[in-house]
Amino acid sequence: xxxxxxxxxxxxxxxxxxxxxxxxxxxxxxxxxxxxxxxxxxxxxxxxxxxxxxxxxxxxxxxxxxxxxxxxxxxxxxxxxxxxxxxxxxxxxxxxxxxxxxxxxxxxxxxxxxxxxxxxxxxxxxxxxxxxxxxxxxxxxxxxxxxxxxxxxxxxxxxxxxxxxxxxxxxxxxxxxxxxxxxxxxxxxxxxxxxxxxxxxxxxxxxxxxxxxxxxxxxxxxxxxxxxxxxxxxxxxxxxxxxxxxxxxxxxxxxxxxxxxxxxxxxxxxxxxxxxxxxxxxxxxxxxxxxxxxxxxxxxxxxxxxxxxxxxxxxxxxxxxxxxxxxxxxxxxx
Amino acid sequence: xxxxxxxxxxxxxxxxxxxxxxxxxxxxxxxxxxxxxxxxxxxxxxxxxxxxxxxxxxxxxxxxxxxxxxxxxxxxxxxxxxxxxxxxxxxxxxxxxxxxxxxxxxxxxxxxxxxxxxxxxxxxxxxxxxxxxxxxxxxxxxxxxxxxxxxxxxxxxxxxxxxxxxxxxxxxxxxxxxxxxxxxxxxxxxxxxxxxxxxxxxxxxxxxxxxxxxxxxxxxxxxxxxxxxxxxxxxxxxxxxxxxxxxxxxxxxxxxxxxxxxxxxxxxxxxxxxxxxxxxxxxxxxxxxxxxxxxxxxxxxxxxxxxxxxxxxxxxxxxxxxxxxxxxxxxxxxxxxxxxxxxxxxxxxx
Ligand code: SF4
Numbered sequence: 215x216x217x218x219x220x221x222x223x224x225x226x227x228x229x230x231x232x233x234x235x236x237x238x239x240x241x242x243x244x245x246x247x248x249x250x251x252x253x254x255x256x257x258x259x260x261x262x263x264x265x266x267x268x269x270x271x272x273x274x275x276x277x278x279x280x281x282x283x284x285x286x287x288x289x290x291x292x293x294x295x296x297x298x299x300x301x302x303x304x305x306x307x308x309x310x311x312x313x314x315x316x317x318x319x320x321x322x323x324x325x326x327x328x329x330x331x332x333x334x335x336x337x338x339x340x341x342x343x344x345x346x347x348x349x350x351x352x353x354x355x356x357x358x359x360x361x362x363x364x365x366x367x368x369x370x371x372x373x374x375x376x377x378x379x380x381x382x383x384x385x386x387x388x389x390x391x392x393x394x395x396x397x398x399x400x401x402x403x404x405x406x407x408x409x410x411x412x413x414x415x416x417x418x419x420x421x422x423x424x425x426x427x428x429x430x431x432x433x434x435x436x437x438x439x440x441x442x443x444x445x446x447x448x449x450x451x452x453x454x455x456x457x458x459x460x461x462x463x464x465x466x467x468x469x470x471x472x473x474x475x476x477x478x479x480x481x482x483x484x485x486x487x488x489x490x491x492x493x494x495x496x497x498x499x500x501x502x503x504x505x506x507x508x509x510x511x512x513x514x515x516x517x518x519x520x521x522x523x524x525x526x527x528x529x530x531x532x533x534x535x536x537x538x539x540x541x542x543x544x545x546x547x548x
Numbered sequence: 549x550x551x552x553x554x555x556x557x558x559x560x561x562x563x564x565x566x567x568x569x570x571x572x573x574x575x576x577x578x579x580x581x582x583x584x585x586x587x588x589x590x591x592x593x594x595x596x597x598x599x600x601x602x603x604x605x606x607x608x609x610x611x612x613x614x615x616x617x618x619x620x621x622x623x624x625x626x627x628x629x630x631x632x633x634x635x636x637x638x639x640x641x642x643x644x645x646x647x648x649x650x651x652x653x654x655x656x657x658x659x660x661x662x663x664x665x666x667x668x669x670x671x672x673x674x675x676x677x678x679x680x681x682x683x684x685x686x687x688x689x690x691x692x693x694x695x696x697x698x699x700x701x702x703x704x705x706x707x708x709x710x711x712x713x714x715x716x717x718x719x720x721x722x723x724x725x726x727x728x729x730x731x732x733x734x735x736x737x738x739x740x741x742x743x744x745x746x747x748x749x750x751x752x753x754x755x756x757x758x759x760x761x762x763x764x765x766x767x768x769x770x771x772x773x774x775x776x777x778x779x780x781x782x783x784x785x786x787x788x789x790x791x792x793x794x795x796x797x798x799x800x801x802x803x804x805x806x807x808x809x810x811x812x813x814x815x816x817x818x819x820x821x822x823x824x825x826x827x828x829x830x831x832x833x834x835x836x837x838x839x840x841x842x843x844x845x846x847x848x849x850x851x852x853x854x855x856x857x858x859x860x861x862x863x864x865x866x867x868x869x870x871x872x873x874x875x876x877x878x879x880x881x882x883x884x885x886x887x888x889x890x891x892x893x894x895x896x897x898x
Contacts, residue, residue: 233648236648236678240650240678241648441638443628461577462576462577464628465560466558466559466641467638467640468637468638469637469638471637500631500633500634518784520559520642521642521643521644521784522642523646529648
């Protein structure tokens with residue numbers, strides 16, 4: 215069997231990437247590893263589609279459609295070097311943006327994630343869950359305080375969080391950058407104006423009491439789950455990401471019911487995602503509620519706490535060079 | 549689902565039974581708690597217990613002892629409650645030790661006469677074996693140029709962490725050395741020996757950058773091998789390794805101050821000198837060299853009866869009976885039969 219060439223797109227300080235690389239070097243049976251780190255500059259590019267279904271896509275002379283590809287972090291940078299600034303801007307819009315967007319959604323056999331997975335729409339995901347009978351907390355996105363008031367009184371306790379990405383930054387002037395984050399927070403009556411008013415679209419969900427939380431790593435149909443006992447800790451009751459470093463939440467291995475795993479697998483197929491991490495709540499009544507899917511989430515603490523060696527699994531998948539996963543590939547593209 | 553009448557041990561809280569008592573090792577929070585064997589036995593077949601059954605099984609007196617210990621487990625957050633139906637959702641921790649390196653750690657000693665360069669060592673003896681954690685020891689004074697050259701090489705290579713054990717020559721003024729540690733983020737720890745006092749000069753920051761001084765005079769290899777609860781290692785990684793491998797020597801190499809390649813600097817047998825050898829391949833394959841790797845505590849006399857056997861580090865250099873490679877570490881003052889520590893540092897360090 216021909217040895218794989220490997221492309222890893224990531225950031226240079228990502229320690230998960232580091233551990234996967236260690237496994238790759240430990241096995242050693244690859245041809246070459248190309249690292250596309252941080253803002254990876256595309257200096258030259260070539261794409262050839264010809265008759266007999268021949269396809270050759272090259273970035274900096276590396277044939278990416280022949281390589282195993284793991285997307286983890288980072289992005290491509292491609293710039294034109296035309297002198298005129300506004301000409302350059304327009305050129306980027308009409309020629310370079312479509313090209314980058316092709317590369318960011320590039321999909322072939324031997325691939326784990328791609329850049330565009332970062333932008334899986336969370337509302338779409340919830341809609342798919344509804345279709346697939348995966349329980350989700352009652353959800354409301356609204357611009358209207360009256361509607362919100364009704365939602366609150368129906369659901370007793372509600373939370374708000376970001377619709378999509380909880381972080382964004384703003385340049386205040388040349389010198390300052392402001393960072394905003396919207397962690398999950400409880401919304402109570404006193405937060406809602408009494409007289410009706412409108413605001414920009416905001417996301418609300420029924421607060422689901424937890425027995426515990428589950429983080430489940432998914433790769434090509436396989437689940438590695440961990441339970442987080444966040445309920446014992448006041449700091450992390452609402453959102454376990456409010457870490458408590460002194461007294462970390464108990465994190466131990468967990469096995470999701472097969473029935474739920476099957477549904478979640480269906481969800482991943484619909485989203486054309488082959489790797490990601492699920493956030494799930496388990497209620498005192500014994501029900502599972504889907505919160506969200508993080509396509510390129512952190513898995514290192516899950517791997518460590520449960521001794522799952524997820525990095526090893528990823529390295530092995532990369533080295534397989536896609537040969538064994540044709541079934542999955544056709545399932546994804548049917 | 550109100551009937552959560554089972555108590556279940558968290559998967560990362562593992563019981564090790566010794567000959568006269570047991571210990572619960574909390575691998576997530578790196579601590580351990582002693583419990584009687586009779587209580588440990590309740591969890592010998594399964595990791596949970598039905599509280600409803602207890603009154604049927606114990607008499608009055610034992611029942612209250614049982615509840616006392618359940619309270620201890622609760623206080624330490626070793627258990628949670630669950631229902632019968634939920635039991636099957638909580639698997640045991642996988643106890644496989646998996647680590648992607650042929651050599652996991654190296655000890656490299658230097659003195660003024662050492663004519664080995666770190667650059668060659670990294671290239672020939674570390675990179676090919678994925679060895680990314682090293683310890684550097686200097687028994688005597690070395691100048692700052694020496695350390696700067698070392699750290700520059702380390703910063704520019706794939707090494708992940710380095711621990712230094714060097715002689716304290718700073719005459720109480722540690723500002724400079726603290727800066728140095730702070731600027732070089734791969735330094736996990738710096739121990740200054742032959743110092744005026746035992747002191748933490750700089751606290752750790754996520755496991756890196758700790759600086760401590762010790763009065764101990766670490767002037768030769770013989771200062772190693774001391775077994776003490778302070779050195780217990782209570783993590784998933786070390787615990788799972790100890791189950792099947794030697795907790796000190798597995799996948800370790802050392803290069804002593806003269807360039808001799810050994811299992812550990814304190815051992816006599818050398819397997820070659822780095823002046824003449826440019827690869828470890830044949831050394832790693834040599835049964836005389838790697839025979840120590842699989843001497844787990846379960847195979848070591850006395851230790852096999854000890855409740856600390858999976859969190860304790862081992863020593864094969866200083867043995868109670870030197871001619872028996874399965875004998876107990878000489879510098880251990882613990883008797884697992886009586887549960888007493890005999891403490892006599894001086895006699896070990898001479
Ligand atoms: S008897 Fe063995 S395992 Fe127990 S403390 Fe001593 S050296 Fe460690």
